[in-house]
Amino acid sequence: MPTSPTIDAVYTWVDGTSPEYLETVRRYSATPRDLNPERFRDSFDLLRHSLRSLERHAPWLRRVYLFTCRPQIPRWLRSDHPRLRIVHHDEVGAPPFTLPTFNSNIIETLLHRLPGLSEHFLYFNDDYLLGAPITPDDFYTPDGRMKICGTLIGERFRSRVYEYQTLTFGLLEHAPRLIDRTLWAAMQTTSPAPFANPELHRFRSPADVRPERFYNWHALTHARDRVAVEPFWRFLRYSAFVKITRDLPRFERASARLLRSPRKFICLNDDQRADPNPAVIAATRNFLATLYPAPSTFERADA
Numbered sequence: 556m557p558t559s560p561t562i563d564a565v566y567t568w569v570d571g572t573s574p575e576y577l578e579t580v581r582r583y584s585a586t587p588r589d590l591n592p593e594r595f596r597d598s599f600d601l602l603r604h605s606l607r608s609l610e611r612h613a614p615w616l617r618r619v620y621l622f623t624c625r626p627q628i629p630r631w632l633r634s635d636h637p638r639l640r641i642v643h644h645d646e647v648g649a650p651p652f653t654l655p656t657f658n659s660n661i662i663e664t665l666l667h668r669l670p671g672l673s674e675h676f677l678y679f680n681d682d683y684l685l686g687a688p689i690t691p692d693d694f695y696t697p698d699g700r701m702k703i704c705g706t707l708i709g710e711r712f713r714s715r716v717y718e719y720q721t722l723t724f725g726l727l728e729h730a731p732r733l734i735d736r737t738l739w740a741a742m743q744t745t746s747p748a749p750f751a752n753p754e755l756h757r758f759r760s761p762a763d764v765r766p767e768r769f770y771n772w773h774a775l776t777h778a779r780d781r782v783a784v785e786p787f788w789r790f791l792r793y794s795a796f797v798k799i800t801r802d803l804p805r806f807e808r809a810s811a812r813l814l815r816s817p818r819k820f821i822c823l824n825d826d827q828r829a830d831p832n833p834a835v836i837a838a839t840r841n842f843l844a845t846l847y848p849a850p851s852t853f854e855r856a857d858a
Contacts, residue, residue, distance in 0.1 A: 560691060562733075563673040564609060565620040567662055568602050568681045570627045571595030580657055589758040593825050594657070599839045601823065602681040603631060603854065607847035612685035612819075616677070619853070620669050622662065624655060631858030639853060642669055652754040660718065660763040661753045667739040675701070678732045678767075682824055685731075686795070686817040686846065693793075693819065694733040701733050702785040705771050709784030716749070716769040719761035726796045727787055729822035732767055735774070735781070739766075742773035794820040799839060801832040810842040 570576060571592070584590050609616065618638050621628075625643035628634055634641055644654055647668035653661060659680075666678065677694070694702055703709070705728045743750045749764040756763050774782045795818040797809045813821060823839065825831075 560675055560695075561617050561673045562615075562691065563618045563620060563676045564613075564616050564679055564731075565622060565666055565669065565672070565676050566602065566605070566679045566681055567622050567659060568627075568629070569595050569623060569657075570629065571597060573627065576624070576627070579655060583655070583657070583757055585758075589657070592829055593827070594659070594759065596825070597681065598825065598827075598831055598836045599823065599843060601684075601843075602629060603851075604843045604847045605679060605681055605684050606853045607849065607851045608685040609679075610851040610853065611847070611849075612688045615690070617673060618671075620672065620676075622666070622669065631854050633853055633855050636853050640669075640671070646670075650753070653757075656753070656757050658753075658756050658759050658763065660759060660765055661756060663766040664743060664750055664753070666734070667736045672736060674736050676734055676736065678734050680729075680822075682822055683729070683731050684821040684823065684846075685819060686813060686821045687793075687819045689819050696783045700781055700783040701735060701774075703771055703774055703782045704730060704732065704785045704790050705767065706775075706784065707787045709775060709786070711772050711775045713772055716764055716772055717761070718759060718763040718765055724787075726794075727790060728767065729796045729824060730790075730794050730820040732770075734770065735778075738774055738778055738781075739770060741777070742766075742769055745773065745777065793818055794822075796822045796824065798824050798826045799835060800826050801828075801830070801835060803832060803834045803838060806835055806838055810838070814842075814845065 580590065606619070609619065618640055620640045620642060622642050625645055628641055633639065644656070644662065644665070647665050649665055656662060696702065705724065707724065749769065795813055799806055827835065
């Protein structure tokens with residue numbers, strides 16, 4: 556691409572082990588679905604390992620933002636790290652009636668409000684990892700257009716932007732995403748109806764709009780001259796989506812493939828429901844320790 560852009564990384568994260576947080580979740584919950592532990596637990600210490608992968612494979616990124624609810628900060632994290640910005644949900648001008656929220660779809664609508672954030676930024680969930688070096692060229696075409704991943708061949712079906720879908724493209728959606736900050740804000744003002752009444756969705760709901768899906772639709776509809784489709788067959792060459800179930804042999808086969816043939820983008824998606832398999836947890840932790848044995852500079856020396 557013509558010039559090297561300034562790009563920050565943004566993580567959304569929550570400490571699902573905090574008794575205070577769990578009590579708040581229970582106080583606001585209305586259905587068993589609201590208490591789904593997969594939404595907030597981290598049996599594998601994934602954020603720590605994701606930051607290790609980031610420092611190792613993308614040292615060119617400018618800053619790392621951690622966007623979380625007050626007063627949470629990971630116990631092991633160096634909050635004084637010069638490249639780190641910790642921002643709590645109540646610091647970005649969110650409407651008061653939306654907080655507290657336990658809905659990642661609502662939280663993601665606020666990303667463009669992070670203070671000092673670069674115009675283009677990489678959005679990570681804490682279960683996204685880098686398995687090999689990446690460069691800006693992985694996210695831009697040679698003429699400087701942003702690559703749009705997460706579709707099959709660039710389709711623009713607005714009906715696909717909701718949480719519940721009978722046909723999903725999960726293999727394509729779980730990876731770091733390059734976002735244009737201005738476009739992210741514009742999609743919510745150009746089409747305000749899908750983002751109205753966030754207080755009605757304090758927890759994830761089948762009726763939610765998925766912002767990253769809506770962003771693809773918006774960019775391909777309103778900013779086609781600035782973006783380019785990354786077709787699924789090319790994207791799957793350098794990404795891997797691993798759904799972690801209670802099936803230990805299944806995980807061992809998947810992790811062995813990744814150790815033999817690392818991918819640039821890896822997602823380890825917790826799908827163990829309410830009763831995780833301790834053997835799978837141990838195997839996942841061993842896999843992460845093999846990939847990322849050295850602490851990053853984001854970790855406290857006494858942690």
